[in-house]
Amino acid sequence: MYKFQKGFYSDVRIEDRFATQIRLQNGQLHEAKVTAEKKAFVRVFDGKMWYYTSTDDVNAIQQALDELYSYAHADENIESNPIVSRYQVNEDVKIVFADRCVKDVPFEQKLKLITETDGKLTGSLCNYKSAQYLDRYSLYEFYSSKGADIKYDFQTCGVAYGMAFAYGEDTMQEQLSKARTEFSLLKYTDEELHDFVARCEDYIQRAKPVEAGSYPVVLAPIVTGVFAHESFGHKSESDFMLGDEAMAKEWTIGKRVGSPILTIRESGVFEGSGYVPYDDEGTAATDTYLIKNGVLSGRLHSATTAAALNEQLTGNARAINCDYEPIVRMTTTFVEAGDSTFDELIAPIKHGYYIYDVKHGSGMSTFTIAPSIAYEIVDGKVGDPVKIAVLTGNVFETLGLIDGVGNDRELLSFVTGGCGKMEQYPLNVGMGGPHIRVSKMNVQ
Amino acid sequence: MKTEKLISKESNRCLNVVANHVESLRINNSTQNTFRIYDQGMIGVEGSLGEANWTELEQSATAKLAQGIDYPETHTDKRTLTIDATKHVFDEQDFIPAVQHLLDRLGAENPQFLFSNKVQLNSSEDSYENSDGERYLYRGNQFLLSLAIKLKGSPNIMDEGYGCESLDFDEDAICRDVKLVCDAFLTKLPHVQEEEVTVIGGFEPLQYAIQHLIADLYFNHASLFDGKLGQKLFSDKLSLAINRNPAEQINLPFFDAEGVVNDGYVNYLVKNGVLERLLTCKKSAAQYNTANLGSAAASYNGVPNVGASGLDIVNTAKDLAEIVTGRAIYISDTGGGDMTPSGDISMPVMTAYLYEDGKLLGKLPEFAVSCNIFEVLNNGFLGVTEKGLFEFGKHKYLVYKAKIVNKA
Numbered sequence: 001m002y003k004f005q006k007g008f009y010s011d012v013r014i015e016d017r018f019a020t021q022i023r024l025q026n027g028q029l030h031e032a033k034v035t036a037e038k039k040a041f042v043r044v045f046d047g048k049m050w051y052y053t054s055t056d057d058v059n060a061i062q063q064a065l066d067e068l069y070s071y072a073h074a075d076e077n078i079e080s081n082p083i084v085s086r087y088q089v090n091e092d093v094k095i096v097f098a099d100r101c102v103k104d105v106p107f108e109q110k111l112k113l114i115t116e117t118d119g120k121l122t123g124s125l126c127n128y129k130s131a132q133y134l135d136r137y138s139l140y141e142f143y144s145s146k147g148a149d150i151k152y153d154f155q156t157c158g159v160a161y162g163m164a165f166a167y168g169e170d171t172m173q174e175q176l177s178k179a180r181t182e183f184s185l186l187k188y189t190d191e192e193l194h195d196f197v198a199r200c201e202d203y204i205q206r207a208k209p210v211e212a213g214s215y216p217v218v219l220a221p222i223v224t225g226v227f228a229h230e231s232f233g234h235k236s237e238s239d240f241m242l243g244d245e246a247m248a249k250e251w252t253i254g255k256r257v258g259s260p261i262l263t264i265r266e267s268g269v270f271e272g273s274g275y276v277p278y279d280d281e282g283t284a285a286t287d288t289y290l291i292k293n294g295v296l297s298g299r300l301h302s303a304t305t306a307a308a309l310n311e312q313l314t315g316n317a318r319a320i321n322c323d324y325e326p327i328v329r330m331t332t333t334f335v336e337a338g339d340s341t342f343d344e345l346i347a348p349i350k351h352g353y354y355i356y357d358v359k360h361g362s363g364m365s366t367f368t369i370a371p372s373i374a375y376e377i378v379d380g381k382v383g384d385p386v387k388i389a390v391l392t393g394n395v396f397e398t399l400g401l402i403d404g405v406g407n408d409r410e411l412l413s414f415v416t417g418g419c420g421k422m423e424q425y426p427l428n429v430g431m432g433g434p435h436i437r438v439s440k441m442n443v444q
Numbered sequence: 445m446k447t448e449k450l451i452s453k454e455s456n457r458c459l460n461v462v463a464n465h466v467e468s469l470r471i472n473n474s475t476q477n478t479f480r481i482y483d484q485g486m487i488g489v490e491g492s493l494g495e496a497n498w499t500e501l502e503q504s505a506t507a508k509l510a511q512g513i514d515y516p517e518t519h520t521d522k523r524t525l526t527i528d529a530t531k532h533v534f535d536e537q538d539f540i541p542a543v544q545h546l547l548d549r550l551g552a553e554n555p556q557f558l559f560s561n562k563v564q565l566n567s568s569e570d571s572y573e574n575s576d577g578e579r580y581l582y583r584g585n586q587f588l589l590s591l592a593i594k595l596k597g598s599p600n601i602m603d604e605g606y607g608c609e610s611l612d613f614d615e616d617a618i619c620r621d622v623k624l625v626c627d628a629f630l631t632k633l634p635h636v637q638e639e640e641v642t643v644i645g646g647f648e649p650l651q652y653a654i655q656h657l658i659a660d661l662y663f664n665h666a667s668l669f670d671g672k673l674g675q676k677l678f679s680d681k682l683s684l685a686i687n688r689n690p691a692e693q694i695n696l697p698f699f700d701a702e703g704v705v706n707d708g709y710v711n712y713l714v715k716n717g718v719l720e721r722l723l724t725c726k727k728s729a730a731q732y733n734t735a736n737l738g739s740a741a742a743s744y745n746g747v748p749n750v751g752a753s754g755l756d757i758v759n760t761a762k763d764l765a766e767i768v769t770g771r772a773i774y775i776s777d778t779g780g781g782d783m784t785p786s787g788d789i790s791m792p793v794m795t796a797y798l799y800e801d802g803k804l805l806g807k808l809p810e811f812a813v814s815c816n817i818f819e820v821l822n823n824g825f826l827g828v829t830e831k832g833l834f835e836f837g838k839h840k841y842l843v844y845k846a847k848i849v850n851k852a
Contacts, residue, residue: 021746025660030727031747032511037493050460050468056493071469128664164666170785171656171666204785212790212814212849234601243463243558246597323472325460359782365600366810368780368792389782389790392812392850396599422561422590442850444790444812 002062004145007074009045009084011144012061013280014038015322017136018103022111024118024131034107039322040064041280046072047081052325079146082307089147090284094277095139097155097181102135105183110135114159117188121161121176123197125204128164133157134415135183140278148282155181156273156428158415159188163197167204174200174357174372179413181271203373207385210376212444216352217391218345218377218437221410223355223369225431228264229333229419230363231395232257233431236266236290236298237316237328237421238305248309253296258399260294263336268315273413274332274430281317281326288314290333291399302328320424329421335433338405345404345437347380353443354382355391360417368392392442404437446517446575448703449498450478452744453569457536459543461591463558464551466544476744479505487515491745513747516730522577525705527698529584529690530567531611539565546615550591553619554626557593560602564588568695572703580703584695587613589837593626604629604795605777608837609694617836624804624833625776628797631806636798636848642772642826643813643846644764644799644833647757648791649820650684650842652783657713658750659722663732668787668817669719673734677719679825683758684714686739693754694838701748702726704738711737717822723750757828757842764832765802767843773808774799774833787817790849804833813846820844 004010016038023031037056042064044051051068055061078084110133118131135157142150158179165172176196178186219227241247268276268285277285281303289297301309302317305328317326346354354377359370369391376383393401411432418426456472477496481488488508490501534542543563550559567585572578586609593604606622656667669677688698689709699705702725712720721737725748729736741751761767774797781791792812797804815824824845832841 026664029511029513030749032508032513033489033743033746035745039493049466052468052470054472054474056474067471128661128666164661164664166665166670169668171668171670172785173655173666207785209784209786209788212812235599237601239462240594240601242560243465244594244596247599250597250599323474325468325470360780362780364602364777364779364794366779366792366794370780370782387784387786387788389784389788389814390780390792390812392779392792394810422592442792442812444814444849 001143002065005069005074007076007078008069008072009078009081009087009145010065011043011142011148011282012040012065013322014040014058014141016139019136020102020107020110020133022114022133024114026129027118032111041319041322041325042068043325044068044072045084047075047078050325054323083303086303086306086313087144087146087148087281088283088313090278090282091149092152094152097137097153100182102137102155102157102183113186117159117161117193120190120193121163121197123163123165123201125165125167125201126163126197127166130162132160132416134160142278142282144282150278150282152277154275156413156415157181157183157186159186160416163200165200165204170204172200172204177415179273179415199373203385207387210386210388210443214440215443216349216437216439217441217443218349218352218354218435220356220435221408221433222412223358223371224335224433224436225412226358226361226369227367228335228433229330229429229431230361230369231367232264232290232399233266233330233333234363235395236300237330238299238301238309239328242305242308251296253298255296256294257296257396258291258294259402261338261405262291262294262399262402263289264291264333265336266290266300266330266333268331270332270411270430272332272411272430273428274330276315276318276331279315279317279326280319283313283315283317285315285331300328300330302326318427320427324424327421327424329427330419330429332411332430334409334411334431335405335436337407337409337434340404340406342406342408342435345406345435346377346382349377349380352377353386353388363395365395366392367395367398388443390444392444398438398441401439402436403439406434406436409434445481445483446519447502448480448572448574451496451571452476455567457539457565459540459563461547461560461563463560464547466540466547469540477501478742478744481505481509482515482517483509485514485517487513487747489745489747515727515747518726520576520578524579526581527690529582531585533585533587533611533613534565542613546618549615549619550622553623556596556630557626558596559591559593561592562590566695570697572699574703578703580699580705582690582697582699586611586695589618595629608834608839610837611694614836621834621836628804629807633798633806633808635809635811636773638848640845640847642768642843643775644768644772644841644843645775647842648778648781649789649815649817649844650757652789653817653821654752654755657723659724659728659732659734660750662722673719673722675719676717678714678717678821679823680717681760681827682714682717682821682825683712685710685712685756685758686737686754687756688754696754700738701740701742701751704736704740706738713737723752725750757840759829760827761829762831763829764841764843767827767829768799770800772799772843773797774804783817788814789817789820790814811848812850814849815844815846820846
């Protein structure tokens with residue numbers, strides 16, 4: 001297939017991407033775009049440095065490889081390099097979406113879906129609406145100088161209905177969205193649409209300000225997912241430990257890092273927006289416990305970080321597309337279910353908050369969650385809607401403050417946005433968990 | 445009928461830096477082509493990557509007129525303008541050695557820290573032409589430094605950042621800037637006692653106002669500034685513009701995605717506190733019968749939409765000393781943040797320093813700041829300047845009043 005030169009490790013990743021984007025604004029068609037791109041990303045490693053390039057001409061891949069070889073310096077012992085020796089040599093064809101491919105759904109059906117749904121979304125306080133249909137089918141190929149030969153596919157499709165509400169001096173924008181791997185699963189029922197508008201209109205009319213402070217909070221599954229991703233998922237990406245021996249010692253597997261009822265898992269095997277059967281270095285997906293019963297149990301790796309920390313590959317070397325090199329990223333990250341019902345979680349709270357939905361989150365030493373809709377909890381019952389700008393907390397302190405885990409785990413996919421890490425945004429990821437209760441979070 | 449052709453070429457050399465060492469070189473060269481046709485109030489768009497087949501693109505775009513996407517057909521006078529704003533930064537063979545030398549020096553001068561992330565040399569060539577005879581060509585480049593700074597042994601992914609864009613490379617100036625931050629980071633200070641403080645930061649509070657300046661939201665009564673177009677709404681000192689002046693911006697074409705070139709390359713959203721215009725493309729400007737700001741953006745195969753490239757706050761002072769008297773807090777990194785439906789903003793602060801008389805005295809514990817969007821752009825707005833803390837590259841500091849909450 002390709003002439004890989006001796007003395008180097010090399011690989012070629014090809015993505016044949018089909019994507020649709022349709023957008024309505026106030027019912028009027030504003031975008032109707034079908035994209036077909038085939039690109040390749042080429043890597044050469046000489047044991048000291050990596051050399052990368054990308055091309056949109058897949059007939060020029062050999063030329064791209066040869067150009068990179070001209071920058072690098074051959075190493076006859078490259079096969080025994082600790083990074084190179086870790087690379088798996090998988091040979092596999094894993095095509096799972098061909099019989100339900102979004103490429104085969106006529107454009108008119110996609111347009112009709114959002115046009116009809118958009119027409120049903122009406123509210124007396126809503127002045128502005130947008131509706132989007134988005135899909136993507138990617139066929140990946142991966143070849144390496146060690147002999148890897150993999151072909152697999154990925155698919156996502158979804159709808160996102162945005163509505164802007166105004167009441168008095170207040171304004172808010174909220175989105176109802178759904179991401180699936182099959183077009184036929186994207187419809188909302190009339191009841192779901194009605195409930196969404198009713199909840200938003202109730203919120204903007206009745207939501208009251210909160211007094212900044214520390215309160216017990218209960219997070220809905222989507223918020224739990226964002227919390228797990230932002231608070232601990234990013235810290236589990238091992239590239240931040242490279243070159244820092246003190247850090248590696250501090251993060252010893254087996255260290256207690258959270259409440260004993262907390263378990264966080266990470267895996268690319270689940271069908272959804274975090275489905276990654278092979279990562280962008282050709283490593284097969286694994287199932288990694290990041291935290292098991294409050295104890296640090298694993299972390300996420302590329303071959304470089306696995307070699308540096310002398311650990312196993314996890315299938316987490318990912319790039320957002322064929323313009324970028326793979327770096328350590330999450331796939332689907334979630335909190336495992338516990339045994340409490342929602343009512344049991346809120347029952348002991350005298351005064352706290354229920355975070356129903358979230359706009360975005362971020363996480364460093366402090367994590368931040370920006371709720372879109374939240375409610376007061378008073379004497380163990382969900383009360384009035386409240387206006388909260390952000391929830392924050394120290395990551396490690398907060399992981400230890402989780403004192404209730406629900407029995408209602410959900411794994412969620414997303415059609416808009418995605419995960420950002422340095423220059424690479426957005427990356428499709430999944431996340432989720434059950435309702436969880438945290439005894440104390442900063443509410444502002 | 446009107447047609448437009450756009451070509452965007454980018455060349456990128458990107459070094460990945462891991463713990464003070466250049467780990468990789470990435471070479472990207474790409475070309476994107478766009479053909480648009482406007483006819484009978486509709487638009488058709490097609491795009492491609494690499495070498496363009498304009499005949500095929502035109503045929504495909506013409507077929508897409510049948511999709512029925514409304515778009516106004518505007519016409520202009522003939523005009524041709526070419527601006528080459530490129531400046532020599534490195535010979536290609538010197539790039540890796542120069543960056544590794546810089547990293548060696550940063551590591552030696554700041555032994556308690558590790559430096560990672562990206563250093564890039566980018567260049568671009570953007571052209572726009574239409575059937576009315578407008579022809580624009582822009583060439584630009586940039587040196588982009590984005591360092592994640594980590595205190596050795598810290599449990600954080602990163603503890604500080606130093607980044608900027610420039611059209612030159614000055615190792616001494618970069619080293620002085622980074623040392624300033626690293627030294628201040630190592631000096632731990634207690635919380636300040638004041639409840640309200642002067643903040644020196646980036647444009648974070650402004651980002652929450654931007655979406656409320658989009659014409660589509662404004663004219664559908666979904667903006668916090670509803671009904672206020674033409675009114676004095678903000679501080680006299682606040683002027684907010686789309687600035688595509690090649691003499692002031694780095695690697696940014698002087699025209700927007702629809703070939704709009706503003707007088708002097710600048711057009712104001714807010715001038716001296718008055719809300720003068722809104723963020724528009726040609727479609728939204730026509731739809732709401734309002735002036736076009738010239739802030740359109742578009743993907744290579746997509747319909748033009750509203751963008752905000754070149755968004756800039758006009759400087760109010762030559763340096764920070766003119767704006768800040770006494771003590772202030774320099775916020776280097778906020779950990780997200782957001783705004784309530786009433787315009788109340790809250791931002792957790794990850795890294796902040798006490799600033800006094802032009803110096804960073806030391807690092808403050810974590811806290812959060814809160815302010816209201818109307819206050820922070822009015823009485824709370826103290827000014828904007830490009831000069832103050834750092835010597836190298838392009839920086840801009842927004843100075844405003846905010847309350848401190850949630851002291852750790």
